Amino acid sequence: MRIGELADRFGLGTHVLRHWETMGLLTPAARVNGRRRYTRDHVIRVMTIIRAKGGGMSLDQIGDVLSATGKAERRALLQRHHADLERRLAEIATSKRLIEHLMECGAEDFTQCPDYRRMVETALDPSDCVSNS
Numbered sequence: 001m002r003i004g005e006l007a008d009r010f011g012l013g014t015h016v017l018r019h020w021e022t023m024g025l026l027t028p029a030a031r032v033n034g035r036r037r038y039t040r041d042h043v044i045r046v047m048t049i050i051r052a053k054g055g056g057m058s059l060d061q062i063g064d065v066l067s068a069t070g071k072a073e074r075r076a077l078l079q080r081h082h083a084d085l086e087r088r089l090a091e092i093a094t095s096k097r098l099i100e101h102l103m104e105c106g107a108e109d110f111t112q113c114p115d116y117r118r119m120v121e122t123a124l125d126p127s128d129c130v131s132n133s
Helices: 003-010 014-023 040-054 059-066 071-104 114-123
Strands: 030-032 035-037
Touching: 003 014, 003 040, 014 040, 014 059, 040 059, 059 071, 071 114
Parallel strands: none
Antiparallel strands: 030 035
16 A cells, blocks of 8 residues: 555554654555555554554654564563553542542532542652652
């Protein structure tokens, strides 16, 4: 398939695929009469990049995983990212609980709501706080 067809399949601009090629994330397509031609392997690679980005990985991180020299190296990279995802999911769950409480809270000033204050205090990580002294 041509570059436009591959890009359209994923709702991407062709410039995105060209950029990924220059970054080494996507192997350059074979050229037929000077035009890029992509295969099913390219479709899988693009989907892999899109899913990794959706999971919060940067293009550099994706490149590291895709270019890992072995299973152990790739696994170590993915374990670090997995730990980061777990941390972010916990933060999202906490934020979701706070928002759900606020949607139902009857207090005029939610910051004075005892339940909300307790939830916020429980969610605080002391290492996130900066002392003003």
